[in-house]
Structure formats: structure tokens, C-alpha cells
Amino acid sequence: MNWTDARAWCQNVYTDMVVIQSQVENDYLVSLLPNKTQAPYYWIGITKIHKNDNWTWVGDNSTWISDQVWAYNEPNNNHSNEFCVELYVNNDVKKRGKWNDEKCSSQKYPVCYQVVGCPPPFRPLYGHLNCSDQRYAFNSTCRVGCSSGFLLLRSAEVTCSSDGNWHGLRPICIRGAHAWTYHYSINPLRSWNSAQKWCQQHYTDMVAIQNQGEITYLNWMLPFNPSYYWIGIRKVAGVWTWVGTNRSLMPEAENWAVGEPNNAYEDCVEMYIKRDKDMAKWNDATCRKKKGTVCYTASCLEGSCGIHADCVETIGNFTCKCHPGFLSPSCEEVIACAPISPPAMGNMTCVNSLAPFSFGSSCSFNCLEGYTLASNSTLACLASGQWSQPSPTCTARSCPLLADAPHHGWMNCSHPYSSFSYGSHCDLGCSEGFWLRGTSGIACNTSGDWSREMPTCQGKV
Numbered sequence: 001m002n003w004t005d006a007r008a009w010c011q012n013v014y015t016d017m018v019v020i021q022s023q024v025e026n027d028y029l030v031s032l033l034p035n036k037t038q039a040p041y042y043w044i045g046i047t048k049i050h051k052n053d054n055w056t057w058v059g060d061n062s063t064w065i066s067d068q069v070w071a072y073n074e075p076n077n078n079h080s081n082e083f084c085v086e087l088y089v090n091n092d093v094k095k096r097g098k099w100n101d102e103k104c105s106s107q108k109y110p111v112c113y114q115v116v117g118c119p120p121p122f123r124p125l126y127g128h129l130n131c132s133d134q135r136y137a138f139n140s141t142c143r144v145g146c147s148s149g150f151l152l153l154r155s156a157e158v159t160c161s162s163d164g165n166w167h168g169l170r171p172i173c174i175r176g177a178h179a180w181t182y183h184y185s186i187n188p189l190r191s192w193n194s195a196q197k198w199c200q201q202h203y204t205d206m207v208a209i210q211n212q213g214e215i216t217y218l219n220w221m222l223p224f225n226p227s228y229y230w231i232g233i234r235k236v237a238g239v240w241t242w243v244g245t246n247r248s249l250m251p252e253a254e255n256w257a258v259g260e261p262n263n264a265y266e267d268c269v270e271m272y273i274k275r276d277k278d279m280a281k282w283n284d285a286t287c288r289k290k291k292g293t294v295c296y297t298a299s300c301l302e303g304s305c306g307i308h309a310d311c312v313e314t315i316g317n318f319t320c321k322c323h324p325g326f327l328s329p330s331c332e333e334v335i336a337c338a339p340i341s342p343p344a345m346g347n348m349t350c351v352n353s354l355a356p357f358s359f360g361s362s363c364s365f366n367c368l369e370g371y372t373l374a375s376n377s378t379l380a381c382l383a384s385g386q387w388s389q390p391s392p393t394c395t396a397r398s399c400p401l402l403a404d405a406p407h408h409g410w411m412n413c414s415h416p417y418s419s420f421s422y423g424s425h426c427d428l429g430c431s432e433g434f435w436l437r438g439t440s441g442i443a444c445n446t447s448g449d450w451s452r453e454m455p456t457c458q459g460k461v
């Protein structure tokens with residue numbers, strides 16, 4: 001075929017004429033193509049339209065070209081119209097894998113490519129996908145993550161295989177204890193007591209089971225063991241008890257196999273992992289029997305809750321208990337008290353903790369000259385979001401009350417702030433026939449004292 005027919009054929013039957021994007025691809029392609037002992041060789045998808053043009057690949061993505069890939073003395077544009085490229089695939093070591101510019105009307109074999117891809121992958125309920133290629137091409141992968149609170153079963157990753165199918169077990173997400181990690185041991189088998197000891201030494205404790213999701217997960221995760229596995233329930237003072245939390249087993253959480261528990265002397269509990277009958281159900285058994293061990297590692301890790309909270313283990317998860325003064329759920333937000341202002345005739349100085357007027361902040365007050373604070377001078381913002389006391393006010397200092405005018409005299413007072421206090425001023429005088437001994441005016445000063453002694457009125461002699 002000439003080059004134009006060759007490309008059209010590629011587009012009809014496959015995706016397009018081959019595009020080479022590296023020396024490695026070029027070598028790989030040469031290794032795939034049947035060897036030719038003589039011309040014609042193979043058309044590849046690179047051309048130009050005019051002799052001064054750059055060589056251009058079909059499509060628009062690839063720009064790769066290499067000086068080393070041309071055969072000796074090529075491209076030579078021998079007939080001034082060699083605008084297409086052939087790939088030599090023969091036994092001549094100097095030519096094999098090299099390119100030659102050729103007349104596009106020459107007859108050669110087309111080399112095409114086909115995009116191989118997979119259908120859109122299955123997204124599990126309660127899960128999300130993260131795919132390396134949005135067109136799901138051959139060899140691309142998709143990773144599955146489960147929503148918070150769900151456990152991933154089977155594989156986390158699927159790969160698009162060359163047959164156009166996703167390779168890998170279809171992931172599913174089940175409700176469960178996402179924050180716990182499980183560990184098991186069947187070598188050696190252990191009595192219930194030594195199983196618990198081993199768990200406590202190496203992990204947090206024997207596994208406790210919160211919900212059906214965990215049961216499903218454990219039954220999937222653990223290998224079959226003919227003697228099955230101990231779990232963290234045993235009889236304590238006649239009551240079935242979760243040993244890790246010391247809580248008694250609630251009827252709604254029971255998962256006994258048919259007819260179990262069946263023996264007053266069987267004080268420990270095993271789980272029938274991958275058993276044909278009563279799969280994943282529980283049986284009471286004699287504690288000294290040797291079985292597999294299943295442990296968990298606690299959910300609370302360093303940093304689980306941030307610096308303003310304590311991590312508290314719950315069955316299958318954890319919660320963050322905020323320190324006093326910090327708000328749920330993140331415990332990052334500090335409780336704030338209502339903003340306060342300086343008092344009239346006074347000043348306020350605040351020391352902020354994490355935010356202005358937040359838990360741990362304190363504000364001190366003082367008053368201008370002539371004024372006193374009515375209460376304690378420092379307020380603290382408490383963990384409750386309340387101030388430790390009401391904001392203080394500044395009141396003018398009081399002078400001793402002047403109840404009466406001088407005997408045989410009069411008094412005329414003004415009180416700009418409050419009665420007989422800082423700023424108050426009294427004019428004094430005597431009745432007709434008397435004379436004033438002392439000052440004719442007194443004022444209440446900043447320290448709460450009268451500026452002068454009270455005058456008296458003297459009778460005329």
C-alpha cells in the first residue's frame with residue numbers, strides 16, 4: 001500500500017498508523033514485526049508535506065525524533081519528494097530498526113496501533129476510585145479507598161489487563177472498624193490465657209467485635225485454622241464479658257453458633273473462621289484448648305486527636321475528648337468568651353491565649369486618677385466560655401459626706417460625677433452678721449480628700 005492507503009487502512013481496522021515515542025518503543029516495535037529479507041519494509045506514522053517542513057507524527061502528541069534513528073545517509077530526500085518514512089526490519093545490523101525517507105507512493109506494509117482499554121471500573125458502594133488513567137488504558141490501575149468507617153475487602157488495586165478486563169478481585173467496602181488493625185498467629189496455637197498475654201505483649205489486646213462488618217472482615221482476613229481462633233470474650237463471674245473493655249456482652253451483639261453456648265464449664269469463646277457450618281459464629285470452649293490468636297492494635301495513635309484533646313478508645317474506633325475550653329468535633333477551636341471593652345474612665349489590658357477573648361485569656365483593668373475599681377482588677381476567660389466575674393467599673397473616689405452647711409452659713413455644691421466625690425466642689429458663705437473663717441470653696445481631690453478644712457461662721461464682735 002502507499003502511505004495514504006496504509007494510514008486509511010490502519011484507521012479503519014485499528015486506531016491509527018503507529019506512532020513511536022522513544023527509542024525503547026522503536027526497538028520494541030522492531031522486535032514485534034516480522035523480519036523482511038528485502039524491500040518492501042514498513043510504513044510508520046511520520047510524514048512531512050513540503051521538503052522544508054519538520055517531520056510530524058500522525059495524531060498530535062508525539063514529537064519524538066532522533067538523529068540516531070535514521071539509517072546511514074538518511075534522510076536524503078533522494079527524489080526531492082521523499083516525504084514519508086519507512087522502518088527497516090531486516091537482518092542487516094546497519095539498517096535494522098533504522099528509518100529511511102521514501103516516496104509516499106511507494107508500496108509498503110502498514111504498521112498500526114490499537115488502543116486497548118477496559119470498561120469503566122466498578123466503584124464499590126461506600127468507596128471511591130483513584131485511577132491512573134481516566135481512559136482506563138491497558139496496564140493502567142485503579143485504587144479503591146473506602147469511606148470513613150468502612151473496611152476494604154479483597155484487593156485495593158485493579159489493573160487493566162491486555163484482554164480488556166480488570167485484573168484483581170473486585171474490591172468491596174464493608175461497614176466496620178476502620179481505625180483498628182488486626183494481627184493473628186497460628187504458630188504456635190495457644191490457650192486462651194496465653195493468647196491474651198501474647199496480644200497484650202505485642203499489640204493492644206485480644207480482638208473485640210463490635211459489629212457484623214468486623215465479623216465479615218475477620219472471616220475474610222484470617223486463614224482457615226482447623227482449631228479456629230480465640231476472641232476476647234470470656235466468662236467473668238458467670239457473665240460473658242469483653243475482656244478489653246470489661247463490658248458485659250449485650251444480647252444484641254451475640255453471635256453464637258446454633259446450640260451454643262452449651263457448657264457451663266466452657267468459659268472462653270472461639271470464632272469459627274471459614275468453617276462450612278456456622279461460619280464466623282461463636283462457640284464457648286474450654287480455655288486451656290490451643291487455638292489461633294487474633295489481636296488488634298488500638299485506634300488511638302499519636303496525633304489521632306491533635307494537641308487539645310485526649311484520644312479515647314471505643315470498641316472498634318476512637319473518639320477525641322476535647323480538653324476543657326476546646327470545641328468538638330475537631331477540638332482545634334478554642335471556646336471564646338464575649339468580647340469586653342474598657343470601663344468608662346478606665347483602661348483595659350488583655351493577654352490573649354490562642355485567640356482574643358478566648359479560653360485562657362485574661363484582662364486587667366485600672367481607672368483614671370480620681371476613680372477606683374469597684375471589684376477585682378483581673379478577669380479570666382474560663383473553659384465554660386464565661387468570664388470569671390462581671391467587668392468592673394470605675395467610680396469616682398468619694399470624699400467624706402458634707403451633711404450640713406456651716407452653722408450660721410450656707411453651702412452650694414456641684415457634683416459632676418456623683419455626690420461628694422472626686423470633682424465635687426462646694427462654695428461656702430455665712431449669713432448676714434457673720435464672717436467666714438477659712439476658705440470660701442472646697443473641692444474633692446483625686447485621693448478622696450477635701451482640699452481644705454470646712455470653714456466656720458463667726459459672730460461679729
Ligand SMILES: [Ca+2]
Nearest residue numbers: 076077100101
Ligand atoms: Ca531516502
Ligand SMILES: [Ca+2]
Nearest residue numbers: 262283284285
Ligand atoms: Ca460449646
